[in-house]
Amino acid sequence: MESTRTAPFKLKATWWLGNRNYLIFMLRELSPVFIALCFIRILKILAQVPAGAGVTGQVLSLVPGGALAVLPDWASLATAPAVAFAVISLAFALLHSVTFFQAGAVIMPLKVAGKPVPGILMVLGNLGAMAGFAVLLAVAVVKL
Amino acid sequence: MSGHFHASKSEPVLWSLFSAGGVISALVAPGLILVFLILAPLGVLPAEALSAPHLAKLFHPVLVRLALFGVIALTFIHWAHRFRFAVYDLGLKTARGAVAVICYGTAVAGSVWAARVLLALG
Numbered sequence: 484m485e486s487t488r489t490a491p492f493k494l495k496a497t498w499w500l501g502n503r504n505y506l507i508f509m510l511r512e513l514s515p516v517f518i519a520l521c522f523i524r525i526l527k528i529l530a531q532v533p534a535g536a537g538v539t540g541q542v543l544s545l546v547p548g549g550a551l552a553v554l555p556d557w558a559s560l561a562t563a564p565a566v567a568f569a570v571i572s573l574a575f576a577l578l579h580s581v582t583f584f585q586a587g588a589v590i591m592p593l594k595v596a597g598k599p600v601p602g603i604l605m606v607l608g609n610l611g612a613m614a615g616f617a618v619l620l621a622v623a624v625v626k627l
Numbered sequence: 628m629s630g631h632f633h634a635s636k637s638e639p640v641l642w643s644l645f646s647a648g649g650v651i652s653a654l655v656a657p658g659l660i661l662v663f664l665i666l667a668p669l670g671v672l673p674a675e676a677l678s679a680p681h682l683a684k685l686f687h688p689v690l691v692r693l694a695l696f697g698v699i700a701l702t703f704i705h706w707a708h709r710f711r712f713a714v715y716d717l718g719l720k721t722a723r724g725a726v727a728v729i730c731y732g733t734a735v736a737g738s739v740w741a742a743r744v745l746l747a748l749g
Binding site: 487512524526533559560573576577584587609621624627 | 650652657660662665667668670676677684686703714740744
């Protein structure tokens, strides 16, 4: 009997460019790169906080407007390229959120009182939680 | 080194961490990016709220720093896992073990750095 031979499976590296769904899939795969880079930028800002929050910073924070003397380097994040990068990253983060919530609604369907919860409601609920966190964070930063 | 990164033993753990990182970053990453990298630099938030003493006060509670560390470390692992498979999807046939080590190694190194930054806020 002749042995079976398998032809090598070859796929071009650009296979995902020819179909909209594949393109979205690959963009979604890319989204954590932008999210991780943003977290690194936030950590770099937080890394400057201990130096500015020392004795001098605490004294200055008691003076009206004095806290402004110990601002971390927000200016480096206020340039047009930096803001553009943040906006693009936010778009990728939202793509990640929406696609992850959609997948979650399919993988882990919910039932309330024995009735399945529509997937769209689960996605909207998660998006609401996401928006709620953003509002809470902004309020916490300003008010606390 | 084998073609896979201890595939049989570590894959379930890695997929679990990937899922946890995916959920947590889906919930909080847009908010963190919006507040700290868009609203704050554009001056939408009051400057005093972004001063070092105020941020130090905000991030002083251990629970806040622990939560932020969890978010960041899980997100880094999520990135590593997804990026690893994206590289495979782009056609990489060899050195899969090395790609895995580089991806997860970078995520662990980033998490250690995050822990150091957050510990210093205490």
